[in-house]
Amino acid sequence: MLRVGLTGGIGAGKSTVAARLAELGATVIDADRIAREVVEPGTDGLAEVVESFGGDVLTADGELDRAALAAKAFADDESRARLNAITHPRIGRRTVELMGQAPADAVVVHDVPLLVEGGMGANYHLVLVVDADEDIRVRRLGESRGMEAGDARARIAAQATREQREAAADVWLDNSGTPDLVRAQVDALWHERIVPFEANVRLRRPRAPKPPALVEPDPTWPAQAERLLARVRAAAGDKAVRTDHIGSTAVPGLVAKDTLDLQLTVRSLGEADLVSEALSDAGFVRAEGHWFDQPQDEETAPARWDKRFHYGADPQRPVNLHVRSAEGPAWRLALLFRDWLRANPAEAGVYADIKQRLARAHAGDASSLNYSEEKQSWVDAAFVRAERWAAETGWQA
Numbered sequence: 001m002l003r004v005g006l007t008g009g010i011g012a013g014k015s016t017v018a019a020r021l022a023e024l025g026a027t028v029i030d031a032d033r034i035a036r037e038v039v040e041p042g043t044d045g046l047a048e049v050v051e052s053f054g055g056d057v058l059t060a061d062g063e064l065d066r067a068a069l070a071a072k073a074f075a076d077d078e079s080r081a082r083l084n085a086i087t088h089p090r091i092g093r094r095t096v097e098l099m100g101q102a103p104a105d106a107v108v109v110h111d112v113p114l115l116v117e118g119g120m121g122a123n124y125h126l127v128l129v130v131d132a133d134e135d136i137r138v139r140r141l142g143e144s145r146g147m148e149a150g151d152a153r154a155r156i157a158a159q160a161t162r163e164q165r166e167a168a169a170d171v172w173l174d175n176s177g178t179p180d181l182v183r184a185q186v187d188a189l190w191h192e193r194i195v196p197f198e199a200n201v202r203l204r205r206p207r208a209p210k211p212p213a214l215v216e217p218d219p220t221w222p223a224q225a226e227r228l229l230a231r232v233r234a235a236a237g238d239k240a241v242r243t244d245h246i247g248s249t250a251v252p253g254l255v256a257k258d259t260l261d262l263q264l265t266v267r268s269l270g271e272a273d274l275v276s277e278a279l280s281d282a283g284f285v286r287a288e289g290h291w292f293d294q295p296q297d298e299e300t301a302p303a304r305w306d307k308r309f310h311y312g313a314d315p316q317r318p319v320n321l322h323v324r325s326a327e328g329p330a331w332r333l334a335l336l337f338r339d340w341l342r343a344n345p346a347e348a349g350v351y352a353d354i355k356q357r358l359a360r361a362h363a364g365d366a367s368s369l370n371y372s373e374e375k376q377s378w379v380d381a382a383f384v385r386a387e388r389w390a391a392e393t394g395w396q397a
Helices: 014-024 031-037 044-053 066-073 077-100 134-145 149-158 162-168 179-203 221-239 269-274 276-281 330-343 345-361 369-393
Strands: 002-008 027-030 107-111 126-131 171-174 240-246 260-266 284-286 291-293 305-312 319-325
Touching (some): 002 014, 002 179, 014 027, 014 126, 014 179, 027 031, 031 077, 031 107, 044 066, 044 077, 066 077, 077 107, 107 179, 126 162, 126 179, 134 149, 162 221, 221 240, 221 276, 221 284, 240 330, 260 269, 269 276, 269 305, 269 319, 276 284, 319 330, 330 345, 330 369, 345 369
Parallel strands (some): 002 107, 126 171
Antiparallel strands (some): 240 260, 284 305, 305 319
16 A cells, blocks of 8 residues: 655644545545544543543543643653553554555555654655645634634644755645645645555556656755655665665756665665565565676676666656665765765766766667666776775775
């Protein structure tokens, strides 16, 4: 299944987005609803809350008095930790149970108000953040909840900042306008990205080849790469020796194809095979065939430096994931080339000129294969200069 995290600050209108996704066919799991469910009357969760915080956290009808509980539970860090120890495991188990009930081809949308604050983005294939201008959020909170403007702004300030939400967001949905506008954004997102993303993961479908097309450098490439690397680390677990953003998109100011190159270094290719399915499930589909890097010292090196290769399944965020063994030299060379280009703008400029010339020459090709092969001779020569630079500067991976 495809797991989508949905979040947004108070008053941003996240419920409008969740409702539209449900109408389109998503299975929506509401974290707030589960949090209420695990402490309903008659549950062992409520019984443990009463045992820990006293009977005066109940109403006369035996339901949880949330205001009374908050007064006790949020009085200090120890009390908050006690409450979390009671509720969080139950919420987690119920969430897993509901996800397990979804069909194999489901799009599960997990509606989590504190997704950003909890650093939960790596748990999902895609994170959607709903936002609106602060003044609009304050007005909405006044109209829907009767909240005073000062209280509304204080609640907004207590949550994640806009910058923190932007760093976590794969998709930013602006809900400052009327509901029909954000619903139109959701419709396009569903049909153009979410549905094909789910199918690509389930069917293990690689992306179609395209001719080389260079774009101007995007300053958000590193942040995008870090979100994806967090998912790679979550999928690889203790098999990951390190994860890195490599390639042209990792060099500030360098023109590049809008494809993020990521590297997962594992202890051996046997371990790469052990995490293959987990990576594919996480949205990085393993490519068929024999993948390898060309050795630089062909007289003493093996004929090929074998690796594994995975495609990103997200149709609107192309990714190449190179899985390399720490037993070989290729993982280090990828990092050296990146850092050498970062440290030598003149070399990066020459590389950019070569890339642009070859991209024009191969603009009519069916794929980027000939483009990549033609620039490899310059890259191979650059590796020699990069090794010399590493020796002179003491660079280490």
